Amino acid sequence: MTEALNLLFKAVFIENLALVFLFGMCTYVAVSKSVKTAIGLGMAVILVETITVPINHLIYQHILRQGALAWAGYPELDLSYLKLITFIAVIAALVQVLEMTIERFFPTLFKSLGIYLPLLTVNCAILGASLFMVQRNYDLYESVVYGFGTGLGWALAIVLFASIRERLHESNLPKGFQGLGLAFVITGLLSLGFNGLSGLEF
């Protein structure tokens, strides 16, 4: 249990995908103008991460990894170079299925998420989590925790950022610095704060 908590804490804070590894920055900067949409997008990211990381784990361990197909008579076969295409296909397919399911059963949530749901396909935080899962050899249980943790961390970061940007909208800034320039500097400051957490452990 302590190990799972440790991994969760690490995924949410110490190795926050948005603010420490800077994954998913395009969506992060583009969709953070209001807190409401940020929360919706954050929820979608949590859901997609929690499902795709374990699925990609199973596919990698049982089909793509070197020697994984030994039972079928190919002990030497190493398909791991196919992991990018496979992972992105899994994510794209899952986002599509998720979109249809949410539209069918939760129409209100579907309306509030709108265009941001299909956009998750090209959010590198999602693909990044799967690639880290492979690189670090997580087992199935750990990948569920890691997937959920990274999603939560990303959601936390975008909600924080959106709240700050909403407040700054009213302030008086140099003209060229409004919008994007300032958004970068704020992200830099947030990221600096999260860097201060590195090395923490239970």
Place this chain on the structure above:
Amino acid sequence: MKTFHYLTKPIIENNPIGVQVLGLCSALAITQSLYPALIMATAVICVLTFSNVVISLLRHVLPSSIRLILEMTIIASAVIVTDETIKTIAPDVSQILSVFVGLIVTNCIILGRAEGFALMHNPKLSLLDAIGNGIGYSVLIILVATIRELFGRGTLLGEIIFIPSSDGGWFLENKFMALPSSAFFILGIFVWVINAKTSNRTYD
């Protein structure tokens, strides 16, 4: 002359990172030192050129309902080839770049230019657009990487430029430049400069 403008405009005026907000993730994460940034820039130019031209050639054949997944497949194939090439040619850099070469797949510059340009223009213009955007991306990440490596470690491409104080020189290493957040501040300043120079754009 008119077509040439597709090549030059994305370099500064419509810079993919600074103005279109595309491809930030990789731009920020691999700029700690110059060498990996150069490799990454080359990789992005190759993948972008390939995918833009191929998608532009296929633009009349791609069914729009499954367009996204087909485009992703084309891009992912180009990225896999690039990734394997880097692993063979420069295995040490492939260690530093780790997952970031793979993440070119989800680099929004590639999909953004495919969706926003290649689907509506002929291969020749798409080629120019791809090279222009690739150069725009490269210019910015190379500038950021140069600043971060020079002031963070006093070196450029591993060669010592400023002699550090531990070896009797005057230069104190700036540990802040090693953190990813420093890239944001540098990039924020660049964006400010670009915005100040190109006065005809609207602010959000």
